Amino acid sequence: MGRFFMQTIRSVGVVQLSKSSDNIVTLGLSGNWQLREEAPSAYDMQKRIEENLPVSSIAFETSGLSGWDSSLLVFLVNLSLYCSQTEIVFDDSGLPEGIRRLIMLATAVPEKKDAQKQPGKESFLSAIGGATLKLAVSYREVTDFIGSIVLSSIFFMRGRANYRRVDLFRLVYECGAQALPIVSLISVLIGLILAFVGAIQLRMFGAQIYVADLVGIAMVREMGAMMTAIIMAGRTGAAFAAQIGTMQVNEEIDAFKTLGVSPVEFLVMPRMIALILMMPFLCIYADFVGILGGFLVGIGMLDLSFMEYYNETVSAISLTNCSIGLVKSLIFGILIALSGCLRGMQCGRSASAVGAAATSAVVTAIVWIIVMDAIFAVLTQVLGI
Amino acid sequence: MPKDTMNKVEPHITVQDLTMAYGDFVIQRNLDFTINRGDVFIIMGGSGCGKSTLLKALVGLKRPAKGKVLYGNVSFWDVEPDEQDVIMRRCGVLYQSGALWSSMTLAENVALPLETYTELSQSRVREIVSLKLSLVGLSGFEEFYPSEISGGMQKRAGLARAMALDPEILFFDEPSAGLDPISARHLDELILELRDSLGATFVVVTHELASIFTIANNCVFLDSASKTMIAGGDPRTLLSESTDPRVLLFLTRGERGASTAKEAVVS
Numbered sequence: 280m281g282r283f284f285m286q287t288i289r290s291v292g293v294v295q296l297s298k299s300s301d302n303i304v305t306l307g308l309s310g311n312w313q314l315r316e317e318a319p320s321a322y323d324m325q326k327r328i329e330e331n332l333p334v335s336s337i338a339f340e341t342s343g344l345s346g347w348d349s350s351l352l353v354f355l356v357n358l359s360l361y362c363s364q365t366e367i368v369f370d371d372s373g374l375p376e377g378i379r380r381l382i383m384l385a386t387a388v389p390e391k392k393d394a395q396k397q398p399g400k401e402s403f404l405s406a407i408g409g410a411t412l413k414l415a416v417s418y419r420e421v422t423d424f425i426g427s428i429v430l431s432s433i434f435f436m437r438g439r440a441n442y443r444r445v446d447l448f449r450l451v452y453e454c455g456a457q458a459l460p461i462v463s464l465i466s467v468l469i470g471l472i473l474a475f476v477g478a479i480q481l482r483m484f485g486a487q488i489y490v491a492d493l494v495g496i497a498m499v500r501e502m503g504a505m506m507t508a509i510i511m512a513g514r515t516g517a518a519f520a521a522q523i524g525t526m527q528v529n530e531e532i533d534a535f536k537t538l539g540v541s542p543v544e545f546l547v548m549p550r551m552i553a554l555i556l557m558m559p560f561l562c563i564y565a566d567f568v569g570i571l572g573g574f575l576v577g578i579g580m581l582d583l584s585f586m587e588y589y590n591e592t593v594s595a596i597s598l599t600n601c602s603i604g605l606v607k608s609l610i611f612g613i614l615i616a617l618s619g620c621l622r623g624m625q626c627g628r629s630a631s632a633v634g635a636a637a638t639s640a641v642v643t644a645i646v647w648i649i650v651m652d653a654i655f656a657v658l659t660q661v662l663g664i
Numbered sequence: 665m666p667k668d669t670m671n672k673v674e675p676h677i678t679v680q681d682l683t684m685a686y687g688d689f690v691i692q693r694n695l696d697f698t699i700n701r702g703d704v705f706i707i708m709g710g711s712g713c714g715k716s717t718l719l720k721a722l723v724g725l726k727r728p729a730k731g732k733v734l735y736g737n738v739s740f741w742d743v744e745p746d747e748q749d750v751i752m753r754r755c756g757v758l759y760q761s762g763a764l765w766s767s768m769t770l771a772e773n774v775a776l777p778l779e780t781y782t783e784l785s786q787s788r789v790r791e792i793v794s795l796k797l798s799l800v801g802l803s804g805f806e807e808f809y810p811s812e813i814s815g816g817m818q819k820r821a822g823l824a825r826a827m828a829l830d831p832e833i834l835f836f837d838e839p840s841a842g843l844d845p846i847s848a849r850h851l852d853e854l855i856l857e858l859r860d861s862l863g864a865t866f867v868v869v870t871h872e873l874a875s876i877f878t879i880a881n882n883c884v885f886l887d888s889a890s891k892t893m894i895a896g897g898d899p900r901t902l903l904s905e906s907t908d909p910r911v912l913l914f915l916t917r918g919e920r921g922a923s924t925a926k927e928a929v930v931s
Contacts (some may be wrong), residue, residue, distance in 0.1 A: 441780055446767075530763035534825075537723050537757045538777050539749040 292318040292351065293367050294342075296327055302335040304328060305373075309343025312351035321357035330366075336368035341375060352378065356385050424543075426619050428551065431544045431607040435552070440544045450553035458561060461510055466565040469502050470494055470572020478581055491591035494573030500600045503566040505652055507558065508611035512644035516619035519550050520640035523623025524633040532624070542624070551616040558612030559605050566604065599664055607655055611648050618643040675734075676701040676833065676865045677722065682731035684717050691717045693729070694892050697884045704859055704866045704879045706899065709886035710914065715869045716760070716837055718886070722867065723757050723835050724748055753781060756826030760837040762818035764810035770797060771822050773807035777828040796824040800854070816847045824853075827858070834858070836868040840875055852878045873917060876904075885911055 292312035297305050312318050328334055344351075355374070359382060362369040371379050391415070401409070434440040477493040523546055526532050535542045570592060577583045620641040626632050675698045682695040691714035699705045707715045720726035722733055724740060733740045735751050736773045744753075764773050778784060784792070797803050800820040810818055819839065826834055836855075840848035852875050855866055870876065876883070876899050883902070885895040887910060895902055895911045903915045 526766070530759040530761055530768065531765050533725055534757065534759060534763040534765070536725060537752055537755065538780070539752050540776070540780055 286370075286618075292354075294319045294324065294512060296324075296331070298331050298334075302333055303337045303338055303370075304331060304334050304336070305340055307340045307343065308351070309345075311345050312354075314348040314350045318350040318354060321354050321361065324354070324358060325361050328361075334367050334453070336370050337362060338370040338374035341373060344375070347375075347378070352381055352385070355382055359386060389501035420625060421621065424624065425617070427541070427543045428547060431541065431548050432551075434544060435548055440548055441540055442545050442549050447549040447553060448518075450549050451557060453518075454511070454553045455557035455560060458482060458511065458551055458557075459564070460559055461514065462507055462565050463568050465506055465510055466498075466503065466568040467572040467575075469506055470498060470574075471576055473497050473502070473569075474573040474576035475580075478576060482581070488578075488583060488587060488591055490573060490577050491588045491596035492584070494577075495570055495592040495595045496600055498569035498573070499566050499596050499604050501604070501652070503569055504562050505606040505648065506569075506607060507561045507565045508615060508648045509552065509645060511558065511561070511612070512618075512641050512648065514613045515554060516615040516640045516644045517637040519616065519619030520623040520626070520636045521633055523547075523620060524626030524636040526630050527623070527626045528630070528633060547620040547624070550620055551613070554616040555609060555612040558608045558615075562604060562608035566601075585586045593634060603655070603659060603664065607652065610651060614647045614651065616645045618647065668831060674701045675699070676703070676736070677867070678721075678732075678734040680732040680734065682718075682721060683729045684714060684721055684726070685729040690729070690891055692729075692886055692891055692893075695884070695886075697893065697896050699865060699882065701865055701866060702859065702863055703841060703882045704855065704868065706876050706880040706883040707867065707869045707886065708871055708883055708899075708914070709878060710871070710888055713886045713888035714891075715871075715886060718837060719837055719867070719869050723755060724752055753829065753876060754831055755833045755835060756829065756831035757835045758819070758822045758826045760835065762822035763817075763819055764809070764818055764825065766810050768801065769807050769809055770813075770824075773810070773821065774825045777825065781829060786823070792828070796827055797821070799827070800824045801850075804835050816843050817844065820851075823854070830862065833865045833867065836866065836870070838869055838871075840870060840872045845874075847874065848872065849878075851875075853908065855879050871914075873915065876915075 291310055292308070293310040295307035295309070297307065299305065306324075328337070355371075355378065359369045359371075361367075371382060374382075431440055435442075473494045474490050474658045477490045478487060481487055481489050481493075523532070523542075526546070532542050532546075535545060574588055574592075578585065619640045622636040622643065626636040677699040679695050679697050679699075683693040684691045684824055695718065707718055709715055717726065721728045727741055732742070733825055738747070738751065740748060740751060764770070765776070768776070771790070771793050774796050775789050778789050778792060782789075794803060794806060797806060801825050802817060802820055802824065805813060805817070805821070810821065813821070819842070823839075839855075843851065855868070858864060859866060866879075868879070870877075880899050883896060883899050884893050885890070885902070887894045895906055895908055899915065902911055906912055906915075
């Protein structure tokens with residue numbers, strides 16, 4: 280089979296068709312049949328055979344064949360399939376031994392008809408129907424999941440949940456302490472940005488001092504909770520989805536289930552608790568660091584004194600603002616943990632499914648964070664807080 | 665034969681008219697067979713015929729589309745989850761990849777079932793864990809993580825975990841896949857040893873002929889073309905008495921029944 284490497288003449292595969300009086304078509308195969316070159320196609324050959332009907336049998340003559348690889352095999356296998364459909368005898372006795380064996384191998388097992396997936400086009404209506412059904416299933420999954428989380432948290436509060444305390448502590452550390460550097464960086468920058476935006480406008484009225492109010496209230500009420508949530512969705516939510524998704528791929532989740540250990544209790548609960556516990560702390564921390572960022576601008580650019588800025592900030596921030604921020608961060612924590620763990624549990628059994636789960640966890644979480652924040656904004660407006 | 669040591673043949677798992685499907689795509693239909701107490705029962709068949717799916721229906725991971733799985737006389741898929749848990753607690757499963765929990769050491773992996781279902785003291789658990797690990801030839805590896813040991817070792821550690829609660833029934837999904845012949849043989853010997861010493865029932869999904877003839881005394885043969893079981897019973901009897909070319913082809917690695925099977929396929 281490897282003889283074609285020795286060929287110096289780059290001749291292409293050629294077929295010559297000749298028909299004898301007793302309706303036998305002889306195909307003279309010659310030249311070098313290589314995948315890299317254009318080779319005659321079986322489809323063209325079929326047409327040429329059809330022009331020569333009636334044909335009872337196809338034979339081959341290969342004395343001019345200098346080299347061959349899969350391209351010849353594809354040609355011959357397609358031709359033999361065509362022959363079996365049209366009841367023309369495929370006489371392979373003229374072919375080299377190697378090709379004959381490969382053709383036999385390729386045609387030994389008939390194509391499994393029901394194994395083939397139909398890639399065909401879906402009609403518009405069936406696409407809508409399919410999407411609706413998928414949506415219904417996914418809502419059921421989400422409801423199921425939330426239900427089992429509620430049940431597990433009842434177990435947890437009774438102290439009967441099955442989880443390892445070591446895991447919980449490790450997760451608390453990962454969700455809390457390890458997130459501090461990135462939260463610090465982002466918060467200080469958000470504080471700076473807010474202060475700059477405010478400063479340009481407020482300086483026109485000589486009201487620079489109100490930069491302290493702006494930064495203080497914005498950080499405590501909105502940005503602290505929101506930015507921490509977005510950071511944690513990208514950092515921890517994705518990690519949860521990937522961790523649980525990989526365990527799904529490795530059958531580890533199955534192993535929990537057959538052991539009668541609820542994966543929700545063992546894997547999801549500690550993650551939920553760790554994140555929900557840590558979110559308010561991270562939020563408070565982000566508030567402080569953000570205000571510090573605003574303070575840097577205030578002192579450095581607006582020539583405010585330390586005490587001025589401090590007093591203005593303290594008088595601007597009310598307890599209500601603080602609690603709204605904290606409640607939000609708590610709810611964001613639930614949303615992030617929920618979407619991360621849910622996507623992980625829904626994960627398919629392949630490497631790309633893990634990636635999709637992580638992506639989808641982040642997207643779901645961020646969408647819900649923003650939606651929830653908007654709901655909060657409207658609610659607090661209506662309630663007048 | 666193991667039946668000499670048993671007082672009577674007692675059905676342990678009975679499968680009745682079981683059909684498994686993914687959506688509308690039927691994998692296997694109309695399965696009927698009985699696994700007796702103390703059997704080493706093989707689920708065999710070509711690749712992709714639904715062996716592992718059948719195993720999932722047996723261990724409670726995938727609800728069958730139709731039919732029953734009886735443990736004793738309790739229909740697994742018709743009882744409350746609590747009762748399912750009780751049944752599954754008497755079973756151990758060894759997954760194809762071992763499926764060890766990768767964030768835990770081997771000792772913690774084996775200890776988790778014990779800690780979950782027993783009130784044993786920490787030191788007692790540790791003793792049992794090292795016993796189970798030494799049974800599968802892994803003593804000294806307690807503090808290793810699954811990623812730090814070889815595939816064959818992971819599989820054996822998975823077996824140790826499956827045996828942690830001294831189950832009555834052990835399920836194996838392709839135990840010898842990825843093992844060298846000697847390790848595979850050790851695993852077979854281990855299975856026979858455990859069957860004789862614990863009196864446990866073994867359900868093994870495999871297509872490893874050497875293992876099948878060494879360990880099995882009962883089997884079911886699934887066929888992917890007809891999507892149902894086409895033979896059952898002692899594999900050695902099947903080899904000598906079966907006339908079905910598909911079964912013979914499989915059991916002789918294609919040496920016997922080859923021509924007849926080819927005719928069957930062509931026709």
